[in-house]
Amino acid sequence: MKRQGAFAAVIAILMLAALPAAAQDPLPSWNDTGPKKAILAFVAKVTKQGTPDFVPPTQRIATFDNDGTLWIEQPMYVQFEFMVDRVKLQAAAHPEWKTEEPFASLIEGDFKRALARGEQDIVAAMSATHAGMSTESFERIAREWIRTKRDARFKRPYITLVYQPMLELLNYLRANGFKTFIVSGGGVEFMRAFAEDAYGIPPDQVVGSSGKLKYQMRGDVPEILKLPAVDFVDDKDGKVIGIQKFIGRRPIAAFGNSDGDLQMLEWTAAGKGPRLALLVHHTDAAREWAYDRGSHVGALDKALDIAIAKKWTVVSMKDDWNAIFPKQ
Amino acid sequence: MKRQGAFAAVIAILMLAALPAAAQDPLPSWNDTGPKKAILAFVAKVTKQGTPDFVPPTQRIATFDNDGTLWIEQPMYVQFEFMVDRVKLQAAAHPEWKTEEPFASLIEGDFKRALARGEQDIVAAMSATHAGMSTESFERIAREWIRTKRDARFKRPYITLVYQPMLELLNYLRANGFKTFIVSGGGVEFMRAFAEDAYGIPPDQVVGSSGKLKYQMRGDVPEILKLPAVDFVDDKDGKVIGIQKFIGRRPIAAFGNSDGDLQMLEWTAAGKGPRLALLVHHTDAAREWAYDRGSHVGALDKALDIAIAKKWTVVSMKDDWNAIFPKQ
Numbered sequence: 001m002k003r004q005g006a007f008a009a010v011i012a013i014l015m016l017a018a019l020p021a022a023a024q025d026p027l028p029s030w031n032d033t034g035p036k037k038a039i040l041a042f043v044a045k046v047t048k049q050g051t052p053d054f055v056p057p058t059q060r061i062a063t064f065d066n067d068g069t070l071w072i073e074q075p076m077y078v079q080f081e082f083m084v085d086r087v088k089l090q091a092a093a094h095p096e097w098k099t100e101e102p103f104a105s106l107i108e109g110d111f112k113r114a115l116a117r118g119e120q121d122i123v124a125a126m127s128a129t130h131a132g133m134s135t136e137s138f139e140r141i142a143r144e145w146i147r148t149k150r151d152a153r154f155k156r157p158y159i160t161l162v163y164q165p166m167l168e169l170l171n172y173l174r175a176n177g178f179k180t181f182i183v184s185g186g187g188v189e190f191m192r193a194f195a196e197d198a199y200g201i202p203p204d205q206v207v208g209s210s211g212k213l214k215y216q217m218r219g220d221v222p223e224i225l226k227l228p229a230v231d232f233v234d235d236k237d238g239k240v241i242g243i244q245k246f247i248g249r250r251p252i253a254a255f256g257n258s259d260g261d262l263q264m265l266e267w268t269a270a271g272k273g274p275r276l277a278l279l280v281h282h283t284d285a286a287r288e289w290a291y292d293r294g295s296h297v298g299a300l301d302k303a304l305d306i307a308i309a310k311k312w313t314v315v316s317m318k319d320d321w322n323a324i325f326p327k328q
Numbered sequence: 329m330k331r332q333g334a335f336a337a338v339i340a341i342l343m344l345a346a347l348p349a350a351a352q353d354p355l356p357s358w359n360d361t362g363p364k365k366a367i368l369a370f371v372a373k374v375t376k377q378g379t380p381d382f383v384p385p386t387q388r389i390a391t392f393d394n395d396g397t398l399w400i401e402q403p404m405y406v407q408f409e410f411m412v413d414r415v416k417l418q419a420a421a422h423p424e425w426k427t428e429e430p431f432a433s434l435i436e437g438d439f440k441r442a443l444a445r446g447e448q449d450i451v452a453a454m455s456a457t458h459a460g461m462s463t464e465s466f467e468r469i470a471r472e473w474i475r476t477k478r479d480a481r482f483k484r485p486y487i488t489l490v491y492q493p494m495l496e497l498l499n500y501l502r503a504n505g506f507k508t509f510i511v512s513g514g515g516v517e518f519m520r521a522f523a524e525d526a527y528g529i530p531p532d533q534v535v536g537s538s539g540k541l542k543y544q545m546r547g548d549v550p551e552i553l554k555l556p557a558v559d560f561v562d563d564k565d566g567k568v569i570g571i572q573k574f575i576g577r578r579p580i581a582a583f584g585n586s587d588g589d590l591q592m593l594e595w596t597a598a599g600k601g602p603r604l605a606l607l608v609h610h611t612d613a614a615r616e617w618a619y620d621r622g623s624h625v626g627a628l629d630k631a632l633d634i635a636i637a638k639k640w641t642v643v644s645m646k647d648d649w650n651a652i653f654p655k656q
Contacts, residue, residue: 058530135572179532192576202386203576204507205532213572215565215591222591222598224572231573240543244463244552245559246574248520248531263543263550270550 029323057177066184068257086129127228142193185235239264284318385505394512396585414457455556470521513563567592612646
């Protein structure tokens with residue numbers, strides 16, 4: 001009995017030693033304002049066993065938009081910058097692009113003119129730059145580019161232009177038994193090339209837009225070829241469909257920043273029990289960018305009105321975050 | 329220093345106490361024959377740090393076919409039995425089904441005649457029984473049916489007709505850092521209704537065939553409607569495409585039982601480093617079923633020849649498994 005008592009004391013000491021983080025602030029880049037309080041209260045509620053609000057770990061699904069929610073999306077989606085670089089690299093082999101849209105405008109760096117005709121041009125540019133190669137070749141190209149290409153304003157590689165408060169939030173949720181997913185309009189193969197290193201989110205937890213694929217043999221080596229055809233667009237209603245197709249369970253927490261995230265937040269919030277629906281509002285022109293209604297990327301208009309009406313959590317980057325990017 | 333020494337001793341004792349399983353056989357339902365040895369050797373190899381064969385846990389992806397690999401598929405796919413029961417339940421509201429194929433034959437229980445015209449009839453029957461309702465309604469119906477409907481020969485609910493050796497294998501792989509996925513031709517929503525309870529595989533780790541979906545409001549309540557149209561067929565080449573679409577990383581281990589699994593095993597085996605490609609061969613008419621070439625479900629023909637030629641692992645249920653189903 002004595003020995004067991006000593007063991008119990010040692011175990012208690014070991015457990016205390018293993019839990020120094022519990023006393024630390026899990027969200028140090030978040031100011032002690034409303035959004036941080038809402039997040040902490042939500043997590044405390046769903047993890048408290050023996051209460052009606054308790055949610056078993058297997059159902060703690062959290063979904064995150066990527067562009068503008070986890071990393072930068074101004075002055076143009078990062079993946080579009082990648083597309084432009086790919087077009088420029090391939091231009092020598094395509095003399096017809098000098099006069100053919102959207103390629104001519106993309107080579108000149110005029111995004112607005114390049115995409116003026118809408119979806120057909122985006123699909124044409126994506127097909128020319130994201131298809132006609134194996135998935136493994138594409139991954140190598142995208143992985144290298146994201147690690148080395150620098151943003152024009154911040155002079156940092158794109159992989160470092162992720163939001164420090166959201167990195168803390170991802171870790172905090174995972175430490176509390178949540179499974180974290182990306183559900184984004186971005187290309188799934190592009191996002192998978194950095195999501196694990198940047199966010200700790202493995203490829204199978206990345207849901208995104210995608211092109212059609214073909215399994216084939218190159219000689220006696222099998223490969224998966226990326227075809228120049230759209231398979232799935234993970235935006236607006238498509239985000240809810242993407243959640244069902246790829247995750248198969250309704251999230252209890254969802255995070256976005258634009259009207260493209262409205263349906264995902266609506267679907268998440270409409271479930272039974274405690275829910276967290278959160279919008280990042282870009283209000284910080286000095287440290288990042290300030291934009292919402294009418295922005296050419298990441299427009300936040302209808303979703304902002306609904307968030308306010310439904311009392312969803314709205315983060316003002318300027319007021320609620322004391323850091324934007326990780327320290328370099 | 330003395331106190332630290334005592335602590336170290338206590339920690340060592342606690343660690344030993346926490347690891348009794350290490351000395352136990354993790355695969356007791358597997359005989360000590362070739363397949364078990366191949367599995368143990370493979371896992372030992374990829375988990376041994378500091379060797380060229382070591383695979384980091386994030387890349388330990390294992391994919392399993394479902395029908396005939398994790399649970400029974402004779403005399404007819406379980407999901408087809410479910411379809412028949414749904415047709416019979418709905419028959420009163422569809423007097424035209426008395427003469428209309430495939431419904432007339434399904435109601436009579438004549439599978440072969442029902443499906444004689446091929447894919448168009450399967451799609452018609454699936455559309456009539458698996459669509460036109462919300463995903464949540466379908467899940468409730470499927471979940472209840474799988475737990476209560478009994479197999480005609482074994483007189484057990486289908487959810488108990490899973491293979492005990494494969495349950496042990498799933499647990500053993502997960503205990504060694506593997507992430508386990510289903511990659512099956514079965515309907516994804518049908519499989520998700522039992523995969524977590526039966527196999528410990530959560531909905532987002534189930535890849536399957538699927539119908540199109542629509543997000544809509546019913547009054548002010550959002551729902552996802554199952555549409556009567558095929559979206560994706562997860563069979564043959566489709567299994568490799570499904571792996572890329574949903575998992576985004578090549579497996580290092582894959583498990584199947586039929587020609588529909590050939591491409592998945594081929595894709596898995598063609599990667600660099602140690603690989604495990606395993607086929608379950610149904611050789612036990614006394615305890616389960618015996619079938620391979622020419623079977624109307626789960627035909628194993630070309631894949632068996634290739635498995636032998638490429639020295640993949642082939643399990644003979646009769647010789648290599650000492651139990652088939654879990655004890656009741």
